[in-house]
Amino acid sequence: MANSTLQVMDLTSLRAVLGDLRGQIIPSRFEKAQQPDPQGLQLGFRTLSGMVWLELSWQADAARVVQIPSPSRIGSGSTLAQQVQHGLKQLALVALEQRGFERVVLFHFAPRPGEATVRTLVLELMGRHSNVLLLDEQKRITAIARQIRQHQSRVRPLSSGDAYSPPPSLQSLPPESEESIEQWKRRLTLVPVDLGRALRETYQGISPALTRQLVSLPCVDEAASALTTSTPVGDISENQWVLLHQRWKSWLQHLSVGDFILQFDDAGGYRVWNDPADLASDERPLSLRLGIYYRDHLHRRQLHRDHQELQRLLEQSREREQIQRREQLDRLKGTDRADELQRKADAIFCQASPDRESIDEAQKLYQRAKRLRRSIPLIEERLIHHDRRLALIEGSESFLSDLMQADWDDPDDRRRLLLELKVELEELLTPRRQRRRSGPPPGQPQPLEIRSEDGLLIQVGRNHRQNEWISLRQARGGDLWFHAQECPGSHVVLKASAAAATEEDLQLAADLAAWFSRAKGNRHVAVVMTAVEHLQRIPGTAPGTVRHRQAELVWAEPDRARRNLDALKPLA
Numbered sequence: 001m002a003n004s005t006l007q008v009m010d011l012t013s014l015r016a017v018l019g020d021l022r023g024q025i026i027p028s029r030f031e032k033a034q035q036p037d038p039q040g041l042q043l044g045f046r047t048l049s050g051m052v053w054l055e056l057s058w059q060a061d062a063a064r065v066v067q068i069p070s071p072s073r074i075g076s077g078s079t080l081a082q083q084v085q086h087g088l089k090q091l092a093l094v095a096l097e098q099r100g101f102e103r104v105v106l107f108h109f110a111p112r113p114g115e116a117t118v119r120t121l122v123l124e125l126m127g128r129h130s131n132v133l134l135l136d137e138q139k140r141i142t143a144i145a146r147q148i149r150q151h152q153s154r155v156r157p158l159s160s161g162d163a164y165s166p167p168p169s170l171q172s173l174p175p176e177s178e179e180s181i182e183q184w185k186r187r188l189t190l191v192p193v194d195l196g197r198a199l200r201e202t203y204q205g206i207s208p209a210l211t212r213q214l215v216s217l218p219c220v221d222e223a224a225s226a227l228t229t230s231t232p233v234g235d236i237s238e239n240q241w242v243l244l245h246q247r248w249k250s251w252l253q254h255l256s257v258g259d260f261i262l263q264f265d266d267a268g269g270y271r272v273w274n275d276p277a278d279l280a281s282d283e284r285p286l287s288l289r290l291g292i293y294y295r296d297h298l299h300r301r302q303l304h305r306d307h308q309e310l311q312r313l314l315e316q317s318r319e320r321e322q323i324q325r326r327e328q329l330d331r332l333k334g335t336d337r338a339d340e341l342q343r344k345a346d347a348i349f350c351q352a353s354p355d356r357e358s359i360d361e362a363q364k365l366y367q368r369a370k371r372l373r374r375s376i377p378l379i380e381e382r383l384i385h386h387d388r389r390l391a392l393i394e395g396s397e398s399f400l401s402d403l404m405q406a407d408w409d410d411p412d413d414r415r416r417l418l419l420e421l422k423v424e425l426e427e428l429l430t431p432r433r434q435r436r437r438s439g440p441p442p443g444q445p446q447p448l449e450i451r452s453e454d455g456l457l458i459q460v461g462r463n464h465r466q467n468e469w470i471s472l473r474q475a476r477g478g479d480l481w482f483h484a485q486e487c488p489g490s491h492v493v494l495k496a497s498a499a500a501a502t503e504e505d506l507q508l509a510a511d512l513a514a515w516f517s518r519a520k521g522n523r524h525v526a527v528v529m530t531a532v533e534h535l536q537r538i539p540g541t542a543p544g545t546v547r548h549r550q551a552e553l554v555w556a557e558p559d560r561a562r563r564n565l566d567a568l569k570p571l572a
Contacts, residue, residue: 006297007269009064009125010207011101012251013290016260016272017065018096018105020287024067025052026096027113030088034071035078041132041145042071043084045093055291056123058130058145062298065105065123066291080132083143087119087134101174101205104167124167131158139164170204177252181245189233196229213271214247262286264293299411306418307404310425314400317429318393325386332379338372341365389429392464392542395488396425398518399463402490420445421463428464428542445469448570450512452505457495460516467491467544468537475532480506482513485526485553489517491544493532510554511561520558527556 009017025045032044039059045052055068075081088109094117095108103125108117120135134143141162148158156165173187188198196211211229227240236244254260254273262282264270270293272286282289345365348358403417447470448460459474461467470493471481478497483489492513494501506529514525530551538545 005268006062006294006301007209008061008127008207009066009103009290010210011103011205012207012210012255013270013272014065014098014103014105014125015255015258016262017067017287017290018098019258019260020285021054021065021067022096024285024287025054025093028052028093030091030093030109033076033081033084033088034073035075035081036071037075039145041080041084042068042075055294056132057294058124058132060128060130062294063103063125063127063130064290064294065125066294067285067287068291068295069288080143080145084121084134087136087142088121091119101170102167122164126167129167133158133164135164172202172204175203175205175248175252177249177256181241184245184248185241192232192234194230194232195227195236198233209269209271210251212269213274214244214251260286262289268297296411299415303404303411303414303418306415306422307400310400310418310422313422313425313429314393314397317425318390321386321389321393325383325390328379328382328386332376332383335372335376335379338369341369341372345369388541388545391488392428392545394518395464396421398488398516399490401518402516402520403462416446417462420465424463424465424543450508450565450568450570452508452568454499454502454505456499456501456505458505458509458512459493459495460512461491461544462516464542464544471532471535471544471546472537475535477531477533479532480509481528481530481532481535481548482509482554483528484513484517484519485528487517487519487525489513489519491546492516506554507556508561508564510556511558511564514556515558515561515565517558523557523559525556525558527554528552529554 025047028045028047030043031046031051032042034042036042040055040057043054043056045054051070053068053070055064055066057064076085090111091109092112093107094110094113094115095106097106097108098104105123105125107121107123109119109121110117118137120139122131122133122135124131124133131148132145133141136142141158141160141164144158144160146158147160148156150157155168158164187202188195190202191198193201195215196208199211199214200206200208208229215227215229215231227236227244251273260272261274262270262272263274270290342365345362348354348362348365351358354362399421400418403414403421406414445461445463445466447466448462450458450460452458459470461470467490471491475481475493476495476497480494480496480501482492482494490513492509494505494509496505510527510529513527514520514522517525519525528548528551530548534549534551535546536548538547
């Protein structure tokens with residue numbers, strides 16, 4: 001599912017969502033508007049049963065209107081949110097309107113139910129041309145998400161203060177249930193193209209997802225099952241046309257009656273108009289389930305993008321450090337000439353009567369040899385610096401790998417942790433003159449916390465700051481520290497200062513240290529265990545870099561830790 005393609009909200013799913021929302025929020029009182037991102041608006045409505053939140057998005061590849069769980073308070077200060085908040089204050093949502101096969105939704109607001117509309121919020125779902133507009137009583141635009149200037153569109157420029165004009169009418173035909181199969185087939189075969197293109201170019205409201213659904217519904221006929229959207233219309237048999245038309249009529253019937261049932265498929269898409277035989281019951285509203293679908297899918301996509309960006313940063317940093325390290329090694333190798341230079345100078349002074357020029361040359365050779373020898377400690381220090389930074393990069397890759405596999409984490413938590421790691425690495429690896437702030441500075445570290453079956457708390461560092469936090473700042477006397485031996489990975493601290501640790505507690509902590517390390521692919525991993533009192537920070541190194549005076553070796557099983565993560569559930 002992580003690599004699945006996001007399904008665009010088409011006319012069919014839009015009809016399904018609006019039908020679901022009408023039963024929930026008509027009528028309701030508008031209460032809150034906020035803009036959490038540049039391409040989305042969240043609206044809160046007060047109903048008799050509580051608050052209902054909608055998300056309106058004009059993102060080109062994910063334009064939508066869906067219900068969402070109660071969001072965090074973020075983005076209420078944006079200009080658009082403030083304009084909508086002011087324009088809809090104290091008004092009631094009295095109607096949701098969608099006309100024909102256009103993906104345009106009109107939210108009608110009035111002082112109270114039964115009175116005339118005084119404000120209209122328009123959502124246009126049209127790919128890269130998607131937009132949100134707020135209209136007054138005279139249908140003038142008082143707020144708009146995307147200003148469309150004259151040079152951007154000569155057909156339909158849109159700006160604040162302009163009179164609103166609807167999108168141009170669709171050129172294709174509206175589907176009609178009364179249309180005969182002969183006429184329907186004649187229109188689709190007018191141009192020799194594939195079936196998917198023929199459907200989309202001939203009729204309104206047809207999306208790529210819908211065309212796939214029309215040809216992929218369960219069918220007992222073997223010939224019909226071979227039909228795909230890429231099948232040329234000229235190659236479709238008569239029997240296939242009959243079966244396809246039956247599916248077409250079934251879709252129009254669902255659309256007309258408003259009989260929608262949401263079902264997700266294994267490819268990461270969904271359908272709303274088929275009656276599945278084995279549909280698991282879900283009491284949540286259809287619009288909310290779709291809202292969660294889009295939220296989770298977009299979170300995964302953004303997580304993937306952030307991961308790629310961070311991986312590029314690590315690769316670039318490693319390449320830079322390796323080049324600089326090789327340069328220092330070449331310089332260190334060059335210091336071997338110091339003895340040779342000194343021998344040449346000594347040979348000059350061993351002459352019976354060296355002239356003045358020879359003496360000057362010998363003095364220069366002595367100075368060059370001296371400079372080379374004096375540079376050795378500096379070069380060795382630089383080599384240690386580069387080795388530490390390469391170790392930091394390797395440890396960061398371990399954190400990144402663990403984070404991408406942490407399916408027990410909430411999507412928002414994973415993105416937060418990824419951003420923390422990104423900000424941290426930009427500070428540690430990027431030259432000061434090239435740094436750019438990726439986000440607000442992270443607050444107090446929030447490590448992964450798990451409580452053992454015996455009630456002891458176990459903390460796991462998910463980045464360098466968290467490692468230092470749990471090992472050197474939060475740890476108390478009596479706590480135990482775990483780390484995979486000679487391997488980049490997370491610090492794990494068992495809070496044994498609170499109560500005596502059992503063998504099961506020790507084994508769980510060791511297993512977690514093995515799982516959150518680069519050695520997680522091994523069946524058995526050697527893990528170092530020591531009291532936190534024996535830890536010492538290494539000066540001049542990255543946060544979380546420690547050494548220990550004495551330790552005990554424990555054998556751990558990473559797979560067992562993974563099973564425990566599923567069973568114990570990390571603490572919120």
